[in-house]
Amino acid sequence: xxxxxxxxxxxxxxxxxxxxxxxxxxxxxxxxxxxxxxxxxxxxxxxxxxxxxxxxxxxxxxxxxxxxxxxxxxxxxxxxxxxxxxxxxxxxxxxxxxxxxxxxxxxxxxxxxxxxxxxxxxxxxxxxxxxxxxxxxxxxxxx
Amino acid sequence: xxxxxxxxxxxxxxxxxxxxxxxxxxxxxxxxxxxxxxxxxxxxxxxxxxxxxxxxxxxxxxxxxxxxxxxxxxxxxxxxxxxxxxxxxxxxxxxxxxxxxxxxxxxxxxxxxxxxxxxxxxxxxxxxxxxxxxxxxxxxxxxxxxxxxxxxxxxxxxxxxxxxxxxxxxxxxxxxxxxxxxxxxxxxxxxxxxxxxxxxxxxxxxxxxxxxxxxxxxxxxxxxxxxxxxxxxxxxxxxxxxxxxxxxxxxxxxxxxxxxxxxxxxxxxxxxxxxxxxxxxxxxxxxxxxxxxxxxxxxxxxxxxxxxxxxxxxxxxxxxxxxxxxxxxxxxxxxxxxxxxxxxxxxxxxxxxxxxxxxxxxxxxxxxxxxxxxxxxxxxxxxxxxxxxxxxxxxxxxxxxxxxxxxxxxxxxxxxxxxx
Numbered sequence: 055x056x057x058x059x060x061x062x063x064x065x066x067x068x069x070x071x072x073x074x075x076x077x078x079x080x081x082x083x084x085x086x087x088x089x090x091x092x093x094x095x096x097x098x099x100x101x102x103x104x105x106x107x108x109x110x111x112x113x114x115x116x117x118x119x120x121x122x123x124x125x126x127x128x129x130x131x132x133x134x135x136x137x138x139x140x141x142x143x144x145x146x147x148x149x150x151x152x153x154x155x156x157x158x159x160x161x162x163x164x165x166x167x168x169x170x171x172x173x174x175x176x177x178x179x180x181x182x183x184x185x186x187x188x189x190x191x192x193x194x195x196x197x
Numbered sequence: 198x199x200x201x202x203x204x205x206x207x208x209x210x211x212x213x214x215x216x217x218x219x220x221x222x223x224x225x226x227x228x229x230x231x232x233x234x235x236x237x238x239x240x241x242x243x244x245x246x247x248x249x250x251x252x253x254x255x256x257x258x259x260x261x262x263x264x265x266x267x268x269x270x271x272x273x274x275x276x277x278x279x280x281x282x283x284x285x286x287x288x289x290x291x292x293x294x295x296x297x298x299x300x301x302x303x304x305x306x307x308x309x310x311x312x313x314x315x316x317x318x319x320x321x322x323x324x325x326x327x328x329x330x331x332x333x334x335x336x337x338x339x340x341x342x343x344x345x346x347x348x349x350x351x352x353x354x355x356x357x358x359x360x361x362x363x364x365x366x367x368x369x370x371x372x373x374x375x376x377x378x379x380x381x382x383x384x385x386x387x388x389x390x391x392x393x394x395x396x397x398x399x400x401x402x403x404x405x406x407x408x409x410x411x412x413x414x415x416x417x418x419x420x421x422x423x424x425x426x427x428x429x430x431x432x433x434x435x436x437x438x439x440x441x442x443x444x445x446x447x448x449x450x451x452x453x454x455x456x457x458x459x460x461x462x463x464x465x466x467x468x469x470x471x472x473x474x475x476x477x478x479x480x481x482x483x484x485x486x487x488x489x490x491x492x493x494x495x496x497x498x499x500x501x502x503x504x505x506x507x508x509x510x511x512x513x514x515x516x517x518x519x520x521x522x523x524x525x526x527x528x529x530x531x532x533x534x535x536x537x538x539x540x541x542x543x544x545x546x547x548x549x550x551x552x553x554x555x556x557x558x559x560x561x562x563x564x565x566x567x568x569x570x571x572x573x574x575x576x577x578x579x580x581x582x583x584x585x586x587x588x589x590x591x592x593x594x595x596x597x598x599x600x601x602x603x604x605x606x607x608x609x610x611x612x613x614x615x616x617x
Contacts, residue, residue, distance in 0.1 A: 161472065
């Protein structure tokens with residue numbers, strides 16, 4: 055469960071930062087929104103990097119499976135990266151309607167992505183990477 | 198161990214789900230026409246053939262289509278169980294359900310009871326196939342999440358509902374199966390409404406309330422046990438229709454308590470959401486859940502005060518609850534899937550969810566939907582208002598159809614302009 059717990063906590067931290075950005079846009083405070091959005095974006099991109107550079111390769115090495123779940127997760131990371139740019143543009147232009155339209159899309163994409171990871175992929179990682187779980191989590195923590 | 202799980206191929210083709218959802222406004226339209234065409238006095242009797250026709254048109258044509266479409270989407274995406282040839286199965290199941298629902302409705306509405314046999318054959322054939330196919334897939338999953346368990350239980354509820362549909366039909370044909378015809382009808386209705394539809398709504402809610410609105414998870418005990426408790430209560434209850442009427446009422450109360458708790462807990466989740474904007478779908482969930490709570494309270498009051506208006510109001514509110522959730526779900530799922538599939542095809546100028554179904558249109562729909570609630574209660578007191586209710590529902594069907602077909606048009610206009 056060590057991998058699941060660590061990764062799930064990271065998801066929740068990203069959600070909190072994004073919720074603060076949405077609340078700021080809702081108030082019309084785009085300066086504050088930019089601050090929280092950048093915090094969310096940096097944390098999320100770091101989280102993606104940890105998965106793509108540490109966790110997924112370890113999973114693929116043990117299972118010999120590079121075309122399965124990790125491929126889908128990488129694909130969805132790229133979909134999210136594209137939406138970050140759209141969201142940044144909406145904040146720069148102080149366009150509230152556009153922001154929430156993109157935010158809705160991004161949130162559903164990320165939440166369904168997180169659920170698939172938490173309910174399936176991380177559970178698989180906990181099982182197959184149990185002997186090296188502690189070491190992997192430490193590497194991700196200091197990444 | 199890894200035969201289940203995630204793959205890009207697991208997202209079923211968009212047209213699989215779309216065909217079910219696009220049929221909903223058509224059946225809503227037919228429901229309003231059917232109410233328009235009815236003698237106002239006939240609307241006061243749930244067992245009159247025309248009312249039976251309208252109830253089935255609504256529950257099979259509107260709600261059933263949404264539920265089967267949702268199952269096709271949930272099976273691979275939320276449960277991680279892929280289905281071979283989903284498009285082929287979706288096509289024939291949709292067509293057969295569509296024709297079966299129309300024939301069943303015509304059999305009752307126009308009292309052409311010879312149509313009942315082909316209608317039953319088509320509906321039993323398609324729905325039983327769904328039960329067997331999807332149960333087979335779901336039971337083979339290793340990691341059964343609460344939503345997967347909820348889907349399994351809901352399919353069992355549908356199976357029981359179909360079994361009792363057969364028994365009701367046999368009684369209708371003069372065969373004595375040991376139950377009173379009115380009791381059999383109630384048991385059939387309970388399995389369909391609570392055992393199938395409500396359990397499936399619960400299974401969906403456990404995933405999507407958290408996903409769409411970023412809320413805390415449901416308490417584990419609710420996610421794990423509520424669907425099973427609900428179906429178990431229904432299964433244990435039905436023999437008591439022969440043995441003890443008072444026990445049947447006790448079970449009704451217990452079922453009401455489960456439904457009420459689910460509504461309260463879901464409303465609480467929605468109030469705890471991290472996302473600040475309460476869009477149309479949040480209000481549709483709230484409205485529907487509030488209707489469910491009031492329906493349960495009215496049934497509870499019936500144990501003290503026996504007035505036919507209480508049962509009529511509770512039944513209408515329960516139907517209103519289900520339809521509100523169908524709208525709430527489809528207004529998130531359809532635009533997201535349009536974006537998701539266009540993005541997957543590499544469309545550069547991919548519209549966002551807010552561009553696919555503009556929020557002002559869903560807002561208008563919400564207001565119409567609230568107006569419908571007012572007119573439903575007005576019609577209970579002044580039957581002439583049923584015509585107004587039918588008109589409002591007709592307008593809802595047109596606006597809902599405009600929103601869903603608008604989203605579909607965007608998808609089909611852009612889908613071949615992708616780079617992938």
